[in-house]
Amino acid sequence: MPRGDLRDRFEAYASLVRLPNLFSAPPDVVLGAALVAASGGSVSIPALAGLALASVLLYAGGTTLNDYFDAPADARERPERPIPSGRVSRASAGVLGGGLLTAGVLVGSLAAGPWAGLVAAALAGVVLAYDGWLKGTGVGFLAMGGARGLDVALGFAAGGFRIPTWTVFVPLVVVGYIALVTRMAANEATTTERDVVAGAAGGVVLGGAAVVALLGVVRPPPVEIFLALALVAGFFGWTGQAIGRAYATPRPDTVGPAVGTCVLALVVLDAAFAAVAGVPWALAALAFLVPALGFSRVFDVS
Numbered sequence: 001m002p003r004g005d006l007r008d009r010f011e012a013y014a015s016l017v018r019l020p021n022l023f024s025a026p027p028d029v030v031l032g033a034a035l036v037a038a039s040g041g042s043v044s045i046p047a048l049a050g051l052a053l054a055s056v057l058l059y060a061g062g063t064t065l066n067d068y069f070d071a072p073a074d075a076r077e078r079p080e081r082p083i084p085s086g087r088v089s090r091a092s093a094g095v096l097g098g099g100l101l102t103a104g105v106l107v108g109s110l111a112a113g114p115w116a117g118l119v120a121a122a123l124a125g126v127v128l129a130y131d132g133w134l135k136g137t138g139v140g141f142l143a144m145g146g147a148r149g150l151d152v153a154l155g156f157a158a159g160g161f162r163i164p165t166w167t168v169f170v171p172l173v174v175v176g177y178i179a180l181v182t183r184m185a186a187n188e189a190t191t192t193e194r195d196v197v198a199g200a201a202g203g204v205v206l207g208g209a210a211v212v213a214l215l216g217v218v219r220p221p222p223v224e225i226f227l228a229l230a231l232v233a234g235f236f237g238w239t240g241q242a243i244g245r246a247y248a249t250p251r252p253d254t255v256g257p258a259v260g261t262c263v264l265a266l267v268v269l270d271a272a273f274a275a276v277a278g279v280p281w282a283l284a285a286l287a288f289l290v291p292a293l294g295f296s297r298v299f300d301v302s
Helices: 003-017 026-038 045-077 090-112 114-134 140-159 165-185 194-218 222-248 252-277 279-286 289-296
Strands: none
Touching: 003 045, 003 090, 026 045, 026 140, 026 165, 026 252, 026 279, 045 090, 045 114, 045 140, 090 114, 090 140, 114 140, 140 165, 165 194, 165 252, 194 222, 194 252, 222 252, 222 279, 252 279, 252 289
């Protein structure tokens, strides 16, 4: 196959799976494992690595199936997307998306045992339900938030799910944040109401406030507190600028970038939460922001 054709195919499939977004998934898993470590549990690094890979596969399956199910709407609103533009056939996207979800469940099971596989299967089920039936309904945005919460819970498997009750509120905060961002994304290609954008801003405030609350519960050393608060400040500043523009003029060219920013900024929020377990945990989560931002200059996030 000529080099030009290979490049075109890579770009088409990278756009299909939303390559930058894939790097926002492993930090969720790192956060889950960090909460295990913060509560005194032992974390298996090989299991964590396998679960992070499973998370990427599940996310890629979800974004691929999203375009599979959205192909008719994309033909009207986003004809440049891989399926309506003819760069990827709809049938191929369906097979690939299903295969990626299946691979994610299998990798999760192999990495950390049957309970991890069960969480991965639940995550795959929520993703499939959102893409196929729940998107655009009154509960669709909650399903997307739930998928991200399950992604954090997948990280608990790296420590054998040995976690105290207080840790559960962290994935619930992630659920709320992503649910509100997803609600803002629902009509990003057409029209978006200001109160929906304001709701996403509320999700940002919720995330930052939850980090501060977690610091009060865990009470880590001063260095970790400073790092967590610095990350929260960065999270507020980054998302605030994008959401502010979207609120001032809610139209596709401001709302779309705001959605993309909030998705990638979840990496920073994950790192802020993970800081309670130590600086290495925060840096491990934050490291994924580098490739995410790099690829976001080339491929769409939302």
